[in-house]
Amino acid sequence: MIIFVLVAIKFWANPINILIIPTAHAFFVKRPPLLLQNKIYHHSSFLSEKYLAYKQKHKRYHHNASMKMSVSASNEINSINDDSSELKNKNKRLILIRHGQTFMNEYLATKGSQWGDKEFTDVFDESIQDIYQDSLLSEKGLKQAENLYDLFKSDNNGWRNIIRDIELVAISPLRRTLQTAKIGLLPHFSTVKKSLPKEANEGSNDCNEKKKSSTSVPFVALPLASERVYLISDIGKSTEVLSKQFPFVEFDSEFDKFDKDKWWFTVKDDNLSSFEEVELSSSLSQISITNSKIDSPTPLDIYSFNSMRRKDYEEWRPSDGGQEYACLGEPDHVFEDRMQSLYRWIESREESVICLVCHYGVLHWLVGDGFLNCEVRDVSFEKIKANVLSSKKIPSS
Numbered sequence: 001m002i003i004f005v006l007v008a009i010k011f012w013a014n015p016i017n018i019l020i021i022p023t024a025h026a027f028f029v030k031r032p033p034l035l036l037q038n039k040i041y042h043h044s045s046f047l048s049e050k051y052l053a054y055k056q057k058h059k060r061y062h063h064n065a066s067m068k069m070s071v072s073a074s075n076e077i078n079s080i081n082d083d084s085s086e087l088k089n090k091n092k093r094l095i096l097i098r099h100g101q102t103f104m105n106e107y108l109a110t111k112g113s114q115w116g117d118k119e120f121t122d123v124f125d126e127s128i129q130d131i132y133q134d135s136l137l138s139e140k141g142l143k144q145a146e147n148l149y150d151l152f153k154s155d156n157n158g159w160r161n162i163i164r165d166i167e168l169v170a171i172s173p174l175r176r177t178l179q180t181a182k183i184g185l186l187p188h189f190s191t192v193k194k195s196l197p198k199e200a201n202e203g204s205n206d207c208n209e210k211k212k213s214s215t216s217v218p219f220v221a222l223p224l225a226s227e228r229v230y231l232i233s234d235i236g237k238s239t240e241v242l243s244k245q246f247p248f249v250e251f252d253s254e255f256d257k258f259d260k261d262k263w264w265f266t267v268k269d270d271n272l273s274s275f276e277e278v279e280l281s282s283s284l285s286q287i288s289i290t291n292s293k294i295d296s297p298t299p300l301d302i303y304s305f306n307s308m309r310r311k312d313y314e315e316w317r318p319s320d321g322g323q324e325y326a327c328l329g330e331p332d333h334v335f336e337d338r339m340q341s342l343y344r345w346i347e348s349r350e351e352s353v354i355c356l357v358c359h360y361g362v363l364h365w366l367v368g369d370g371f372l373n374c375e376v377r378d379v380s381f382e383k384i385k386a387n388v389l390s391s392k393k394i395p396s397s
Contacts, residue, residue: 089347092381095166095355096363097148097184098371099176100141103131104233105373115230118321122231133326135233137179144374148184151376162378163188167351169215170222171249172358173263174236178246180374181219181357186248189215219249223263224342227359229330230317236264257303265330266307305337336393339365343388346381365393 104122107113113120124132137145152163169189171181191214221242227234236242238261239251255263308331317329339362346354363371367379368387388394 089381089385091352092346092349093165093353094346094366094379094381094384095162095353096367096371096377096379097180097355097357098360098363098373098375099172099174099180099357100137100144100148100184101373102135102141102176102233103138104135104231105141106138107132116318116321117323119323120318120321121324121326122233123324123326124232129232133232134175134236137176141176141373142179142183145180145183148180148374148376149187152185152188159376165353166355167217167353168349169217169219169355169357170225170254171219171356172226172362173221173223173239173242173251174226174234174359175242175245177357177359178221178242178249182246182248184374185355185357186215186219189217189219190248191216215248220254221249221251222254222342222345222356223258224254224338224345225356225358225362226264228335228361229265229327230361231329232326234264234330235327239263257306259302259306263306265305265334267310267313267328268307270309270311303338303341305334305341308334335361340394342366343384343394346384 108115122132130136152159154160163185166189169181169185171177221239226236229235239255240260243249243251251260259266313328313331315329316331317323317325342362343366346356360371363369366384366387367377368391371377
């Protein structure tokens with residue numbers, strides 16, 4: 001025991017041995033003990049430099065590891081979000097409805113008034129123009145919308161359950177779709193709130209109740225889903241007018257990038273100055289100028305497919321047989337751009353079941369098939385996606 005102690009004392013008395021142990025320790029565990037660091041620095045500047053180099057490397061290692069963990073975590077979160085979004089869209093369904101029959105549908109079904117006929121025209125006398133411009137449902141169309149209501153009320157093929165699944169109703173802002181939704185869908189989602197006028201609450205004798213209608217799910221006007229502008233029947237009305245006629249529909253949220261007075265496709269005069277264009281623009285016509293500042297969007301804020309210059313427009317409809325049109329039509333590439341935006345809108349929505357009330361042209365673009373008036377289909381978003389991607393309408397991501 002005494003001999004072991006003497007050997008130990010002799011070993012530690014040698015300065016070289018003082019360096020050996022911490023250096024070996026640093027070699028194996030990659031960091032010298034804190035209590036021995038000062039001894040290393042005092043005994044060897046060489047070792048000090050080595051240790052500093054190691055320390056810097058060690059610091060970089062931890063920093064890089066931390067960065068890798070951070071990037072990895074970020075990628076994992078993004079992956080989870082992507083997976084969640086993909087799963088959401090895999091489960092997403094659309095209840096697709098075409099509007100009921102209109103006066104324009106019936107006009108186009110008559111001999112000599114069909115699309116492409118010689119001397120075809122959609123220019124009408126002012127006394128009857130209102131039923132054709134932004135065409136209304138005909139008597140048959142109104143009956144079809146009533147049948148739509150009955151369908152969703154029945155147990156046949158589970159339609160009653162389907163109506164309960166709907167979380168959002170999106171409607172083209174043309175009157176024929178709004179009418180169809182009002183008759184065929186609204187009663188299934190309508191609630192009535194009763195409130196007393198202020199005078200009645202204050203003890204007035206006038207205690208007549210005021211009724212305010214609301215819906216259990218949002219009814220939203222969606223200009224992206226309006227029909228391609230072929231004829232005067234596809235020229236709409238301002239949101240101000242429509243909101244009074246269809247108060248159960250919200251006409252604001254989806255019009256941010258549209259001209260609210262002329263949200264359908266229009267062709268601008270080539271000679272318009274920028275300021276005149278602002279004045280004529282629908283959503284911009286209500287500009288208020290305060291302190292020399294314009295309190296509304298500029299034309300650049302509006303979707304590019306909302307309008308085009310006359311010099312860029314080429315007639316694409318039949319025109320070699322004396323045909324006469326009341327308006328200019330929406331070119332194919334413009335309609336295509338709008339449909340791609342509609343697809344992205346559907347894809348981005350959080351709702352699992354969306355009811356879309358729209359038109360033949362829009363529905364054909366989405367599913368690759370035609371719809372009869374007031375026809376309803378329960379379609380998965382995956383099916384729509386497959387059709388769109390296979391048709392190369394949207395680049396695959």
